[in-house]
Amino acid sequence: GQQVMQIPQYQHVQEGEDFTTYCNSSTTLSNIQWYKQRPGGHPVFLIQLVKSGEVKKQKRLTFQFGEAKKNSSLHITATQTTDVGTYFCASSGGSNYKLTFGKGTLLTVNP
Amino acid sequence: KAGVTQTPRYLIKTRGQQVTLSCSPISGHRSVSWYQQTPGQGLQFLFEYFSETQRNKGNFPGRFSGRQFSNSRSEMNVSTLELGDSALYLCASSLTDSPGEKLFFGSGTQLSVL
Numbered sequence: 001g002q003q004v005m006q007i008p009q010y011q012h013v014q015e016g017e018d019f020t021t022y023c024n025s026s027t028t029l030s031n032i033q034w035y036k037q038r039p040g041g042h043p044v045f046l047i048q049l050v051k052s053g054e055v056k057k058q059k060r061l062t063f064q065f066g067e068a069k070k071n072s073s074l075h076i077t078a079t080q081t082t083d084v085g086t087y088f089c090a091s092s093g094g095s096n097y098k099l100t101f102g103k104g105t106l107l108t109v110n111p
Numbered sequence: 112k113a114g115v116t117q118t119p120r121y122l123i124k125t126r127g128q129q130v131t132l133s134c135s136p137i138s139g140h141r142s143v144s145w146y147q148q149t150p151g152q153g154l155q156f157l158f159e160y161f162s163e164t165q166r167n168k169g170n171f172p173g174r175f176s177g178r179q180f181s182n183s184r185s186e187m188n189v190s191t192l193e194l195g196d197s198a199l200y201l202c203a204s205s206l207t208d209s210p211g212e213k214l215f216f217g218s219g220t221q222l223s224v225l
Contacts, residue, residue, distance in 0.1 A: 031210075104154075
């Protein structure tokens, strides 16, 4: 299956600061999905990117898919305490049905 | 519409025992996937079922098995439990088995092996 590497593993910010997590692969990804898991909760789907160079926004969140479809990023502008949680990227490949997850970035926000 | 339901929510077992976890997908969803989540390894894929057939399997030993019933409900079984099997086991459902389809996760079963 396709391997996706995610960095950083942890990120602590002051409320109001920006945050970015990156997802990288050595192979071309057919798609990339992003999930958020609140502490004590379960992963919740945020968005899917499919096209090369695609950029999607959800309020303060901006998602990008690289031109070569080998990397993706999630950027949060002006973090809030409600943004706390672990952000995962995930991808599936070709005829392989499974969704492979990155190890996630744990975001903590100091109020 | 009810979400993905996993039972039990918590489970404590001892080494050598076996355990069965249950997952009821969202109504109408026919694909069920299982993941193991640990602090060090993140979310690791166990297996995926669609229409009662195992479509894909992750790199876990044969002690981990699963099945899916005609109503799409799924169970996973772990035999001869080891300490390292302590983890949050997450079930996720999707409408079809299309690659890249978004997953809806249940709250998970937290398994502790003593």
